[in-house]
Amino acid sequence: MTESWVNSAERIGVDLHLELSGPGGRRAALTRALREAVRGGRLAPGTRLPPYRSLAADLGVARNTVADAYAELVAEGWLTARQGSGTRVAERARPSRQAAGAGARAQAPARARGPRHDLRQGRPDASAFPRTAWAASYRRALQAAPSEAFGPGDPAGRRELREALAEYLARARGVRTAPDRIVICSGFAHALRLLFGRDAPGGPAGGGVLRGPLGVEAYGLGFHRDLLAAAGVRTVPLPLDEHGARVAALGRERAVLLTPAHQFPTGGPLRAERRAAVIDWARARGAVVLEDDYDGEFRYDRRPVGALQGLDPERVIHIGSVSKSLSPALRLGWMVLPERYVEPVLAVKGEREGWASVPDQLALADFVACGSYDRHVRRMRQRYRSRRDRLVAALAERAPHIGVTGIAAGLHAVLRLPSGTEQTVVEAAARRGIALDGLAAFRHPDSPASAGDGLVVGYAAPADHPYGAALEALCEVLSTA
């Protein structure tokens, strides 16, 4: 998809050519093109952008696509939006300097400041990282490590960590495995790349370890869909209802990617009959189920549902990471693999490619084995639970017409909005400096059914104190929605 747009000078006062190219959908392409134009200085600070409607007409895209792109760039700090005066390039968005030897890349203002209120999904409270306990594990691990730990590593990851994880995942998540079935990676996206990527010298000739078409939930992370599309994998959306993904719709797909513990982002667990049905489908078809256990440890109402993997370790690839439970900064995750995939994945991963840091792996092994991981998860579970309770209470008082759906779990909640209001609310929130997403941002482009209007509110990212202010700002926006 490539389209371009040259605006008329009277409308925004600059001559601007936008190319909507590259994978990732029109919204992503437009966001990228606008960000690039601001960053590169083609759109000067203070410049007024055209109204949604006229830019949408010029580009031949939906009005919502433009509104989404503007809202995202407002939240990032590149643009500002004020009711009455429209959307403008932020005064602080200075273009990049061209001279070599000088700082050549413009700092995104968002990188320096972040949004005023960060309610984006998928982010744990960075202020709660257990520095003292982690530093102790790191020091112990570094002292105890054999010399060979500092030489070339095993692409499977350190055995110490795989042993600790096998024990932990069995105990905490009902995963049936052994250290030799676990491959360490740097997170969920890295796992997808190892499974589906085609550019690996040690991989199967002409393709990834797994191939498409891949069934995915009708709502999910666009980032994952983009990554799969770039690897040439076709994704087929599965409808969602109150019992989770309708797995009966699976047909000739070769694999399916699910979030069984807590559907992302709509928030329900996969019902027991469907858990059994998807395993039956995989057995009958010789297919495989990818289980994204992204927040399985954070369930607040009763005991977490065990991993789907426990039903059939030979048909499910269980994928987890510390990105939600501890920090995305560590870049540590794991795949629990059926026997037949272990060697192909290791061949793709290769002997020198992209292992996670070995000292960090050893530190995590110690952190899990000595109980610090359990303690931290319990502490964060209480904290996030109370965040969710505060959100529910605040809405009940200030915006009682807004319902909270999904189970009491995870790091985000979905707020139901009156039909047709999502876009307006997301824009109003962006004007208040609140960074969050509407449900529409997660919808698979080929999904026939809509899950309705809603907001995906990540309540974990702010520290405890700023959370109160973020909640206050959100309630103000919603009370008039």
Place this chain on the structure above:
Amino acid sequence: MTESWVNSAERIGVDLHLELSGPGGRRAALTRALREAVRGGRLAPGTRLPPYRSLAADLGVARNTVADAYAELVAEGWLTARQGSGTRVAERARPSRQAAGAGARAQAPARARGPRHDLRQGRPDASAFPRTAWAASYRRALQAAPSEAFGPGDPAGRRELREALAEYLARARGVRTAPDRIVICSGFAHALRLLFGRDAPGGPAGGGVLRGPLGVEAYGLGFHRDLLAAAGVRTVPLPLDEHGARVAALGRERAVLLTPAHQFPTGGPLRAERRAAVIDWARARGAVVLEDDYDGEFRYDRRPVGALQGLDPERVIHIGSVSKSLSPALRLGWMVLPERYVEPVLAVKGEREGWASVPDQLALADFVACGSYDRHVRRMRQRYRSRRDRLVAALAERAPHIGVTGIAAGLHAVLRLPSGTEQTVVEAAARRGIALDGLAAFRHPDSPASAGDGLVVGYAAPADHPYGAALEALCEVLSTA
């Protein structure tokens, strides 16, 4: 390339089907197939393998290809070789167990034991990792880090580290850059993948940041060539002579990958006129030079040659890592980029893909800034220099007919062998439990000219004490070569 071979039962006593498929050349495919057959139990412990000549004839490959594969598997511990009794499957190479819940992947005996004498190239002395100084840097960095360091990161890498590296690379390597031109990655292979890989959702539509054909030195790491081939990049070998790569042979290539400080593996620096000439070529053609500065800090005779990048920061991508200087276990490297490549590389790297561990990045920033990195490099320079001196002295005494070529630099030396003897010597070394490579292992398959017979001896990998025994074993092999 796919070939298969079913041996006759009387020859090796088992029914074995070998498929030579996948990228990476015949030697790599055969090594993989044999390793897999041993690991999977199809070749039982004690089984005698066919002589080189007959297996080579069956598979339609060169005798050397079979000999190389056997030698590699002997060094890894899967096979054993004794003069007179041929090559057999090692008694310790137990097949993988099939039962779930049990250890499912056979441990490579080599992973547990390693070769008796490790003289493989590219490996620093793992026993010399500066645990105390590193732990101190890590602790300081963890304490000083702002909370946002534990949230989602900047794909460019931590600013603290880019600032420390910009200062260090300017001072120690003559690199002309700024923090905004540096992108942190996990090592050289990761850099190649970011530059040439096609599977990135944020990347340029339909291709990598750079495209082939790519000029490469006629001798180099097969691993890099495999990685490039898997990314669809054609590599064109440049002849080598005593002044380094003959860059005058460059024509319509779009980029060239060089090791200017210390040609890998043959060991000379790129002569000054050629340094200038390759920059002229890049300017005239709009091409780019990739500078692999893999061991630029380790020069023992006089001051290191500065980085080629200093000649033209807009035409050279300078790539380095701590893999040789500190440890490959940290998975930390960097790219110093011309302005125009910064944003495309960051788009490929993406906001959530494969950053290096943030705590490790912060620790390295501290380690460099407080002078620990310089101290460690100076200490290792002395150690490796004395290793090289011991090698030269031992050969002068025990095998005076063997010459050592290349400059006094780096972590390896090239020993010249009498013509036609390389394969025999590599096999004899493997029988003695010495893991090392012959020069032929590094030759580009399309290279018309041979650099002659030689051994690439990595003198850095063993700790100080075992190095003496390794040298002794090597001299015994060479005294009769």
